[in-house]
Every structure is written in C-alpha cells, then in structure tokens.
Amino acid sequence: MAEFIVARNPDVESTLPYLVCLPIDRGLWLKTKETWPRAARLYCHPADPPAIDNLEILERALVVACTRRGPAIDLVLARGTNKRSQFIFTVYRGKPVIFWQSPLSATSTRPGLRVPFAKAAASEIVLIDTRERYGYTFKAHGATTKRKALRAGDYAVEADERIVASIERKTLDNFATSLNDGSLNYAMAELAALPAAAVVVEGNYSALLRHAYSRAGYMADLVARLQVRYPSVPIVFLESRKIAEEWTFRFLRAARNHDAAPVLLSAAPPKAPKPRRTRRRPAVPPIAER
Numbered sequence: 001m002a003e004f005i006v007a008r009n010p011d012v013e014s015t016l017p018y019l020v021c022l023p024i025d026r027g028l029w030l031k032t033k034e035t036w037p038r039a040a041r042l043y044c045h046p047a048d049p050p051a052i053d054n055l056e057i058l059e060r061a062l063v064v065a066c067t068r069r070g071p072a073i074d075l076v077l078a079r080g081t082n083k084r085s086q087f088i089f090t091v092y093r094g095k096p097v098i099f100w101q102s103p104l105s106a107t108s109t110r111p112g113l114r115v116p117f118a119k120a121a122a123s124e125i126v127l128i129d130t131r132e133r134y135g136y137t138f139k140a141h142g143a144t145t146k147r148k149a150l151r152a153g154d155y156a157v158e159a160d161e162r163i164v165a166s167i168e169r170k171t172l173d174n175f176a177t178s179l180n181d182g183s184l185n186y187a188m189a190e191l192a193a194l195p196a197a198a199v200v201v202e203g204n205y206s207a208l209l210r211h212a213y214s215r216a217g218y219m220a221d222l223v224a225r226l227q228v229r230y231p232s233v234p235i236v237f238l239e240s241r242k243i244a245e246e247w248t249f250r251f252l253r254a255a256r257n258h259d260a261a262p263v264l265l266s267a268a269p270p271k272a273p274k275p276r277r278t279r280r281r282p283a284v285p286p287i288a289e290r
Contacts, residue, residue, distance in 0.1 A: 002066065004077055006035050006059040007050075016045060019055070020100075022073060022087070024066050030098065035059065036082050037105040044087065044098040070258040124253055127156045132169070136245040143249065152190035153197060155248055157256040165196040165255030167248045172203030176211050179222045188230045196255035198234045202244045205237040 002023035009019050009031055016031035030044040035058060062078040073087040085102045124143040128135050129150040136155065138145060150156050153166030168187055170178065178184035184199070191197035201208075208219045223235060238244040 001078070002063045004061045004063050004066075004075065005057060006061075008056040008058060009047075010050065010054065010056075016043075018058070019047060019050065020044075022066055022075065023063055024068060024073060028073075030087070030100075032100060037085060037100045037102045038082070039105060041099045041101040041105050044100050046098070124249075124256070125157070126249070126252060127158065127163075129154045129156075136169075136248060138245065138249050140246075141249050141253075152187070152194060155252060157252045159256060159259050163194055164259040165252050166191060166194050167197070167252065168199045169244065169248070170199060170201050172201060172207055175199075175201045175203070176208065176219060179219055179226075185226060185229075188226055188233050191233045192230045195259060196251075197232070198236055198251060200244050200248055201235065201237045202241050203237060204239055208237070 004023065005019075005021040007019045007021075009017050014031060016033055018032050018035055020030050020032055020035075022028040022030070027049060029047040029049050031047045032042050032044045034042055064076040064078050064083075065074065066076075067074050071089050073089075075085050075087065077083040082102065085100060088099045088101065090097060090099070124138075124141065126136075126138055126143050126145050127148045127150060128145050130147050131149075132154045135145075148156075150163070150166065152163075152168075154169045156163050156166040158164060168191060170184075175184070178187070188199065191199070205220075208223070209216070211219050227235060236247060238247055
C-alpha cells in the first residue's frame with residue numbers, strides 16, 4: 001500500500017517549513033506551512049523531489065485512496081482521525097495555485113471557494129444524436145444545439161473534439177422496455193467508458209414499481225443490478241420532461257467545466273530564497289601584548 005509522507009523542509013530559508021508527498025504521478029512533492037489543514041486551508045507550492053535519505057521524516061501514513069478528479073486530488077488515509085483531505089489545483093488572481101483542505105477547514109472557508117470550478121462559457125454547445133426525435137432544445141439556457149452521430153447517449157458535450165460527458169434520455173415506458181430486452185445494459189456499458197455519463201428517465205421511480213407489464217419488484221431489481229454493475233453511470237428519475245431537460249443541461253455543463261478546469265500536471269521549479277539582511281558588527285581591535 002502506498003504511503004503519504006510528511007517531512008521537514010530542508011530549505012531553512014523557506015516560509016513553508018514542511019514537505020508532503022502524494023503517491024500520484026510517481027510522487028508529487030509539495031511545500032506547505034503545516035502538517036495538516038486543521039483550522040484553515042493551506043497554501044502549497046510545488047517542490048522538486050528531494051533525497052529521501054537526507055530528509056527528516058515526521059510522519060508516514062498508509063493511503064487508502066489518492067485519486068485525481070479534474071482540478072483536485074482526493075486523499076484518504078488509513079487512520080482514525082485527520083484521514084480525508086483534498087488538494088485543489090486552481091487559478092487565483094491569474095496565477096496557478098494549490099490549496100490543501102480538509103472537511104473541517106473547508107467549513108470555515110467562504111462557500112464559493114469550497115468546490116473548484118471553471119467559469120461557464122458564454123454560449124454552450126450541446127450535441128444531439130442524429131437519431132434523437134423531439135429532443136431537448138435548451139433554449140431557456142441560451143445553449144446552441146448541434147446534430148451529430150453519437151456513439152453513446154442522446155446528448156453530449158465535447159472539449160478539444162472529444163466527448164467528455166453524455167446523457168441517455170428515456171421515457172418511463174421506453175426505459176422499462178430497454179430494461180426487459182437488455183438493450184439498456186449495452187448502452188450503459190458504452191456510457192461507462194466516458195469521463196461522465198448518466199441515464200435520465202422522464203418519470204418517477206414509484207411509477208416503475210407499479211409498472212403494468214411486470215411483476216412487483218422485477219423492474220426495481222433490474223435497475224439495482226445495473227447500478228451495481230455500472231456505478232459511474234447514475235440512473236436519475238425526474239418527474240417531468242421539463243425537469244429532465246433542466247437536469248441534463250446542468251449535468252453536461254458541470255461535466256464540461258470540470259474537464260476544462262486548470263490542473264497542474266508537473267511541479268514548477270522552486271523560487272530562489274531571498275538573501276537575509278545581516279548587520280555588520282564593528283571590527284574588534286586586537287589586544288595588545290603586554
């Protein structure tokens with residue numbers, strides 16, 4: 001199991017006296033002010049990989065999970081307290097910065113800074129599959145729609161000519177049919193290969209339980225099996241077409257912004273320390289020999 005390392009910064013001139021190492025990208029080293037973000041979010045600065053043998057190691061903790069998710073790295077440690085934290089890679093006042101926060105420190109921060117996000121584009125472009133009939137228009141959000149043959153889903157957004165999120169839309173009857181004939185299983189398998197995807201059902205879950213053409217609980221069991229098999233593709237039941245269109249647009253926009261958020265992939269060279277000013281002591285005259 002990988003380890004999370006906390007060490008003392010060997011650069012005594014630095015204002016960030018500690019080093020932390022994340023077991024990701026072959027070891028990501030950062031300089032920081034404290035050993036854990038207990039009371040407030042901590043600023044971090046990329047550091048060059050040091051020589052481990054020459055470091056004063058203060059703590060080693062086994063890592064349960066260290067995963068990069070868009071503009072953040074989620075860290076979970078195998079210990080009882082101070083085990084969950086997040087490193088946010090974002091831009092502040094035009095400069096790339098890294099913040100380290102924990103659940104406790106995040107609650108004491110301004111709400112607008114708790115979750116990293118990128119600004120939405122002035123005009124969103126939503127792709128609609130050429131086989132989709134009577135599709136959503138997204139006019140209420142000022143989005144532009146474009147017809148395109150999609151390999152998975154009915155609605156999608158792309159970045160750099162690659163699909164970053166897709167939505168499969170179903171009416172309740174169509175959803176029940178695709179459950180029974182097994183076609184939804186293959187559709188969700190394709191959706192699971194994308195960075196973000198979901199299945200939107202225009203109807204209530206309770207109506208599925210009372211479906212006229214199946215025995216009680218049969219449809220619900222099929223839905224549960226698919227969710228366990230494809231946990232990255234949620235099945236969302238929404239009470240009307242209008243609400244489903246609203247949810248679809250917000251999901252696609254959030255996925256596109258999440259993909260476009262700034263992420264620092266490599267450590268920047270550390271800044272040279274500023275020389276300290278020292279006072280010159282007056283020369284002491286030599287003691288004369290008696």
